[in-house]
Amino acid sequence: xxxxxxxxxxxxxxxxxxxxxxxxxxxxxxxxxxxxxxxxxxxxxxxxxxxxxxxxxxxxxxxxxxxxxxxxxxxxxxxxxxxxxxxxxxxxxxxxxxxxxxxxxxxxxxxxxxxxxxxxxxxxxxxxxxxxxxxxxxxxxxxxxxxxxxxxxxxxxxxxxxxxxxxxxxxxxxxxxxxxxxxxxxxxxxxxxxxxxxxxxxxxxxxxxxxxxxxxxxxxxxxxxx
Numbered sequence: 001x002x003x004x005x006x007x008x009x010x011x012x013x014x015x016x017x018x019x020x021x022x023x024x025x026x027x028x029x030x031x032x033x034x035x036x037x038x039x040x041x042x043x044x045x046x047x048x049x050x051x052x053x054x055x056x057x058x059x060x061x062x063x064x065x066x067x068x069x070x071x072x073x074x075x076x077x078x079x080x081x082x083x084x085x086x087x088x089x090x091x092x093x094x095x096x097x098x099x100x101x102x103x104x105x106x107x108x109x110x111x112x113x114x115x116x117x118x119x120x121x122x123x124x125x126x127x128x129x130x131x132x133x134x135x136x137x138x139x140x141x142x143x144x145x146x147x148x149x150x151x152x153x154x155x156x157x158x159x160x161x162x163x164x165x166x167x168x169x170x171x172x173x174x175x176x177x178x179x180x181x182x183x184x185x186x187x188x189x190x191x192x193x194x195x196x197x198x199x200x201x202x203x204x205x206x207x208x209x210x211x212x213x214x215x216x217x218x219x220x221x222x223x224x225x226x
Contacts (some may be wrong), residue, residue: 036198047186054098056092061087061106081109091124094223100130107142120146137166141175157191164198173199173208180212189224 057080065084069077084105091102109124120143124171127139143160160179164172196212203209 049098054094055101056208058088058098058101058105065105065109078113081113084109095128095129096131100126100133100135102147103129104135107146111142111146116146116149120150131134134168136162137169137175138171140166141169141171144175144178153182157186161195173203173206176202176206177212180215184215184219189219193219193225 011108028032052061061084064087067082069171072080088102088106091098092106093099103122103126107119107126110116110119110122123139127136127143130136130139140159140161144156144163147156147159157179160175160182160218163169164176165167165173165178169175176195176199180192180199183189183192183195193216194217199206199212200216216225
């Protein structure tokens with residue numbers, strides 16, 4: 001027993017000695033970890049506040065753009081669009097949710113102007129800045145619409161596919177059908193058939209599935225697919 005107590009005492013002394021000899025590095029490491037946690041917490045709070053401020057700013061711009069606009073002339077509407085784009089400029093340079101929201105609003109404005117080139121670019125930016133966000137498939141879908149307006153049909157087919165592949169996208173059936181429609185317009189009947197069949201398999205009771213079946217029957221009747 002004495003030997004065990006002696007060993008334990010020695011072990012305690014060794015540990016105490018080690019702690020005394022190395023107390024500065026240990027304290028420093030602990031302090032650094034605590035400081036890192038504090039900095040992370042502060043940064044998270046600051047980032048949240050910055051995002052909230054940015055979103056509030058964009059909401060204000062959108063409100064000023066759309067309020068009482070139903071009876072306005074095209075000239076008056078264009079004045080508002082120009083003001084909105086000017087006010088959006090600093091937000092368009094940001095990343096994250098603020099940059100996404102700003103890009104989406106800018107895309108809407110460009111589309112209303114029938115400026116499909118810039119609308120396509122803004123939707124592309126919205127998708128890139130929010131690629132892991134629920135807004136990404138919507139951005140792909142709308143980018144595809146702009147690509148169609150610009151006769152970039154092959155690009156539109158790819159983008160409709162990306163939108164349709166996203167989980168829980170509410171327009172997935174429409175996006176997949178649109179992909180089939182675009183492939184059909186390109187004369188790629190095999191890819192069109194594949195897209196239409198995907199609509200039927202994934203959304204059998206959806207209206208777009210019924211339309212897809214109609215197109216499949218038409219393609220078969222015309223001898224374009226087996």
